[in-house]
Amino acid sequence: MNILITGADGQLGSQIGEILEQGETELGLIPPLYNSCTIVSTDINTLDISDFSAVEHFFHKHSIHLVFNCAAMTNVDACETLQASAFAANALGPGNLAMVCNASGARLIHVSSDYVFDGISNAPYTEQDIPDPATVYGQSKHKGEKEVLKHCTNSCICRTSWLYGKKGQNFVRTMVRLGLEKESVTVVNDQIGNPTNALDLAYQMILLAAAEETGVFHCTGNGPEVSWYGFTKEIFQIAGIQTPVIPCSSSEFPRSARRPEYSVLDNRRLRETIGDSMRNWKTALRSFMEQQYE
Numbered sequence: 217m218n219i220l221i222t223g224a225d226g227q228l229g230s231q232i233g234e235i236l237e238q239g240e241t242e243l244g245l246i247p248p249l250y251n252s253c254t255i256v257s258t259d260i261n262t263l264d265i266s267d268f269s270a271v272e273h274f275f276h277k278h279s280i281h282l283v284f285n286c287a288a289m290t291n292v293d294a295c296e297t298l299q300a301s302a303f304a305a306n307a308l309g310p311g312n313l314a315m316v317c318n319a320s321g322a323r324l325i326h327v328s329s330d331y332v333f334d335g336i337s338n339a340p341y342t343e344q345d346i347p348d349p350a351t352v353y354g355q356s357k358h359k360g361e362k363e364v365l366k367h368c369t370n371s372c373i374c375r376t377s378w379l380y381g382k383k384g385q386n387f388v389r390t391m392v393r394l395g396l397e398k399e400s401v402t403v404v405n406d407q408i409g410n411p412t413n414a415l416d417l418a419y420q421m422i423l424l425a426a427a428e429e430t431g432v433f434h435c436t437g438n439g440p441e442v443s444w445y446g447f448t449k450e451i452f453q454i455a456g457i458q459t460p461v462i463p464c465s466s467s468e469f470p471r472s473a474r475r476p477e478y479s480v481l482d483n484r485r486l487r488e489t490i491g492d493s494m495r496n497w498k499t500a501l502r503s504f505m506e507q508q509y510e
Contacts, residue, residue, distance in 0.1 A: 217253040218279050222265055222313070223286035224257035227381030228327065231418040232284050233257055242503065243419045243493060247426040256280065260287070265309030268316075275316050282425055285313055285326045288357075292331070293472040295353040306356035311363030318368040325425045327417075330377035330409065330436075332358040335476020340441075342482045343375075343432045351473040361432070372424050374417070374435045377479055378447070381414025382508065388501070391448050392509065395457040405445035405463035409479045410436035413500035420486070420493050427490045434481040437497030441480045450498060454505045 295302035331354035380386035
């Protein structure tokens with residue numbers, strides 16, 4: 217089996233590649249389907265998924281059977297001004313992959329975001345809730361979802377939120393750094409969501425790819441909903457950082473793109489189908505930090 221990982225240099229793509237190469241994680245073994253698989257890793261420099269001809273040629277050259285699409289423009293604020301780039305990466309690209317996958321018989325596992333919702337709910341979003349994105353980033357990701365579902369019958373969309381992983385910068389690493397450098401750290405307390413360890417998401421995506429299920433799945437950390445302030449408090453507690461954390465409102469940190477006030481996702485379809493392997497976010501965070509900061 218030849219497996220294409222787009223965005224393979226990012227925190228999620230690199231994690232998927234690592235798991236497939238090792239054959240197991242702390243969460244369990246990967247399915248036998250992946251024994252002796254060949255991994256083809258790409259980034260924007262080796263494959264521009266917004267170029268249909270390039271995608272088609274790449275599939276023909278490498279005989280791809282399965283795609284994990286982790287390529288995306290994820291700078292939420294930049295998407296507001298670079299709209300063409302956002303839709304090229306987050307909508308046109310996934311659509312191209314979907315069309316080529318469908319034509320070649322390959323399976324497509326595509327990553328999406330909690331930003332496809334408006335963020336004004338007072339209850340966790342399920343897969344049955346209708347997206348209504350409030351930002352260009354969310355709009356481009358929603359368009360990408362529609363393109364994937366329209367053009368590839370053998371596909372899964374995995375929506376996630378508040379992702380952090382071993383590679384690159386993320387909220388956890390930033391807060392640890394600030395906690396060690398600053399006398400106090402101020403964090404918003406009016407944005408609520410689910411922190412997600414990239415290891416958990418990568419493993420869940422690998423399990424989904426081996427199953428026969430299609431359509432949209434929510435794949436986020438389980439457990440109690442939390443604000444960025446509460447998340448930071450938990451990070452500091454695990455790390456033994458004594459720096460005070462001060463709560464504030466989103467209005468005190470104005471950004472180009474509005475952040476969702478409430479973007480908790482319910483992994484309902486996982487529970488109803490293949491099973492939910494996403495850990496409680498506190499457990500997953502502790503495991504991550506013990507491995508990264510031991």
